[in-house]
Amino acid sequence: MLWDDYAGAWSRLHGGFDPRQANFLVRGWVRIAYAVGSWLGRHRVGPMAVTTAGLLICFLVPASVLLLDRPGVFLAAVLVLAAALADGLDGAVAVLTGRTTRLGYVYDSVADRLGELAWLAAFWLAGAPGWLVVTAGAASWLQEYARARATAAGMSEIGVVTVAERPTRVLVTIFGLLAAFAYAPLITAATAVWLALAAVAGLQLLLAIRRALR
Structure with a gap:
């Protein structure tokens, strides 16, 4: 499949957002x-296999913090990056192999939410207050539920590209870990940033929903 054909198919699966018109970073990532x-x-790796691999990597994130203590926090950041790469590749494989399905779409969405739950569990294991972790997770889940x-x-x-879409949550997780x-108490600050962005995103989405459906 040629790049232009792929970009058109990718756009249709992402609410009409054309990667060819995106900024340098987004366009570069989609090309990668x-x-x-x-x-x-070409090597017959299916999209669901890629999604499953990414989810399994996510489950290793809190395990690394629990089992390896402080060195595990650094490893957890590396694992989140690997999981994010897998998350970006499953859709590409689906489009390029003509294997986009409604089941795969649902599975990918569920895997994303479970993966984020694992990341937040790592925040808690690294020292973030439990109430703050739960609130941050609930705010993100509410945003995705309301959008659905x-x-x-x-x-x-x-509907609207908010300040707390999944790529932002990936970056907050990686840099937070x-x-x-470097300094353990900063995990609480990272969780607070996640929550603050989710709160702003919720307001953005609420306004977009109101405009679209009233």
Whole structure:
């Protein structure tokens, strides 16, 4: 599949957001996913296998913190990066191999939420207060749930690109764990940043839903 064909298919699966018109970082990442996804497709690696691999890596994140203590915090950051790469590749493989399915879409969404739950569990194991971790997770889950229900009610799939989309949560997790590796109490600050961004994102999404469905 040529790049333009892939970009068009990718756009249709992401609420009409065209990666060819995105900023340098987003466009570059989608091109990398296209190249690696093409290689995986040629070697008959299916999209669900990639999603499952990413989810298993996510489960290793809190395990590394629990079993390895402080060195495990650094390893956890590396594992989150690997999981994020896998998360970006499963959709590319699905498009490039013509294996996009509704079941795969649901599985990918569930895997994303479970993966984020594992990351937040690592925050807690690294020393963040339990109440703050739970609140941050609930805020993110509420955002995704509200978007899903609004989409079912007729809003376009994305509605609005908020300040706390999944790529942002990935970055907060990676840099939060790296900061905690350098100075343990910073994990609480990272959790607070996650919560603050989720709160702003919730307001952005609420306004977009109101405009789209009223």
